[in-house]
Amino acid sequence: MEKILEVNNLQVSFHTYAGDVKAVRGVSFELEKGETLAFVGESGCGKTVTAKAIMRLLQPPFAEIKKESKIMYQDKDVMKMSKKELQAYRGNDVGMIFQDPMTSLNPTMTIGKQIMESLMLHRKLDKKQAREEAIEMLRVVKISDAEKRVDDYPHQLSGGMRQRVMIAIALSCNPALLIADEPTTALDVTIQAQIMRLLGDLKKERDTAIILVTHDLGVVANFADRIQVMYAGQIIERGTAKEIFYHAKHPYTWALLASVPKLDTENKGELYALKGTPPDLILEMNHCPFADRCEYCMGICRETMPEETLVDGTHRVSCWLQHPSAPRVQSYYEKCGVREHE
């Protein structure tokens, strides 16, 4: 397999009056060609910031990517790119879709022009070719009447359609990597299903690698190849979808899985709920960030940061429960009777 993206020890800080908010704290991962990777976590866990950092979309001076961080796209060092290289990188190599399709389109331009803009810039097409290509792209994202729709303004389209247009723009230069930042959060369930199906089809047809950022485990379950669960700016567990859903090892992942009602949960029965709130990212943390909310917290958890340990295959977890001296615990999640897969 061909590796297309490698992120090493990514650290991002935001400067505020109260102090530096360390939003991403040493995230490392790799992405292979055509692979789908999901970042899952709650708001403020650093998943969106990581995605934006890969695109170099964070604005200095408020946000700062620390010097130790390394982002390699194929053989190019993203951190050292010049303005011009970045521009080519953003359109040609990596495309991005945002959460809110309303604000990410320019309301005063037709959608056709907005797609053509990037085609003319990156693929050096002339106006006529670009227009034809734009119509073709609208067909690819399954917008009916593409020839007519190409002259519509964003406000004439519904939310789902706008998100399709965003996908068309992101894919127009056939990037090898697509970053989707909560692409369905602002949409209704039926539209969400449509968009996810579209992304799935496109992934197969074009062999595009996708980084999907979301808070909803349900969305990624049958979409992502690999899942990385983030908490307080760190990846606390990673593995294939099956490993995460059926053999989760981190108490936080258990909680995420158990706090959503299942079809067989008793009506009005108590849901598993984490206590407290995530830690403030202004604080330095030299112990497990989840320790304060963890039912299985041990003495060591409040003293030392756990190292990432290999469970098996691609499944890694950062938790002291994996230490040979730690007690074996059965999670609330397992008690609930999740079927085991062998």
Add this chain to the structure above:
Amino acid sequence: MQNIPIEKFQITGLNENSMEAASRPQVGYLRDAWMRLRKNKVATASLILLFVIVLMVMIGPKLSGYAFEQIDKTARNAAPCAKHWFGTDKLGRDIFARVWISGRVSLTIGVLGALICAVIGCIYGGIAAYFGGAVDTVMMRIVEILISVPYLIVVIVFSLVLQSKGILTLILAMTITGWCTMARFVRAQMLAIKNEEYILAAQALGVRPWKVILRHMIPNTLSTVIVSITFDIPGYIFSEAFLSYIGLGIQPPNTSWGVMASSAQSVFTFYPYQLFFPAVMIALTMLCFTLLGDGLRDALDPKLRK
């Protein structure tokens, strides 16, 4: 990794206290705004300069040892010197003393005018925005009519009707239509706030309309109103100066920066300093208020809070 003592692996479970403790030191709204204002060098400098001007307006006249209407027959149209720091005018009155006395009038009119307009405008705009519908339409049409009346005419009519040209008449004449812009501004602000869910929550609780305006809508527009007052003050100061300059404002022996500039204008070619000092004061004060307003707007903007 193997030498961690086994006791460290006892499950201790949740610790309720530590859960709550892990939050950042709280920075209050005003403190946060103040910190942001202080970081803005231009705004801070303006604030200090304004403070100096206000201080001098209060104690300045005492420093020179001359009363503002006192005539020194030995030194008419004297240039600035050790005796008269800013020189004297054609009657031999000390310009240093007069500049600060004039400042009292100009600043009073500026601040008072802006404040009165803000109060009337807030109440009027608040009522129009809260009740909406027909009430809003009627109230806003009235405002539009009032705004279209040229204020010079209003001032002339007022000084004729009231047979006086004192500070009060001037303030009255300027605020009688001046609140209209503020009312429009406040209405727009409040319409935005009206859609916030806490207003709906108060209505669901059965809180009376006037209390909703008083407790929720006014406090939440206050910061933008303060900014707009700061921007309005220089306008009033200039209006006063302009009216006095063309002879519709403050009358001698009372004085203001506008009056001083007006009387100095006839001898400008011979004694430029007589115009220079009041003109600089007008310009400086207006500039300071505008720059301060700029800084306040940035500092109080909740969108910039992190």
Add this chain to the structure above:
Amino acid sequence: MNNQLIEVKDLCKYFPAGKGNTLKAVDHVNLTINRGETLGLVGESGCGKTTCGRTILKLYQPTAGQVIFDGKDISGLKGKELLKFKKRAQIIFQDPYSSLDPRMTIGEIIAEGMDVHCNYNKKERDAKVAELLNSVGMKEDYANRFAHELSGGQRQRVGIARALAVDPDFIVCDEPISALDVSIQAQVVNLLIKLQRERGLTYLFISHDLSMVRHISDRVGVMYLGSLVEMTGSGEIFAHPLHPYTKVLMSAIPVADPEANGSEEELEIKGEVPSPVHAPSGCKFRTRCSYATDICAQEVPELREVTEGHFVACHHCGESGEQQKNA
């Protein structure tokens, strides 16, 4: 004693939409809510579920129809009577950020309702605020803090405490968990269920999160473009949805199971929700429905009881409850 707390009859709420058009946000909705039960109301954005909840509380004046609360028609209520109703029926909002006044302390926010309805002195008032904060799982010393110092979940708890402060019987929960993180959602839902048990509250739970609605509700109503299309017990609606729209909605719920999808056939829905200003004639769902025939364009389907306690508004639902496909 009559078991119905709320009866909504033919409720309509229209908004003028410019150019002489009307937006029928709520269009002839009939429903009843029994004492102590939770009625879930689901539907996609713009289907009128929020407007429906607010009109029931008389925050919006209904265009037509009646809301009968505890045997009394509330549309004509004024002054003291209206205040009495407001004390008994409260609301919790979706957005924990815009629903709390940023310039007031938490204590003041919670006490706002008490100041209107109860004559407490300062000591009683403080005690009550502390008690309420405890009952929603927060410490008393939060009373002196401001809303921006709290997290989303804490803010939503304050919103719940504000509603509870006047000891209501009925609470409209208007998407109370949509803006919260997954782990916090569970906290808030557990709290709502706990409070219902302790205080015998009746909820109208509005949400687009179907799995949460199923979890918390006794019965569920599905809305589409201002109309109620199906209503039945919460287990039943997931197990045997009858209306074509409900079927699509149910199949669109993402399942947190990587292997779940292969077995089940996914229903795809055509196109997107039409504008409520120009809603289709007859059955509003017909433009996207694969069973639609001529009758669907001509007649508005009535909500009728197909099996016991299971109401559906569809021309093609036979007694068996299955659509007959007429070509």
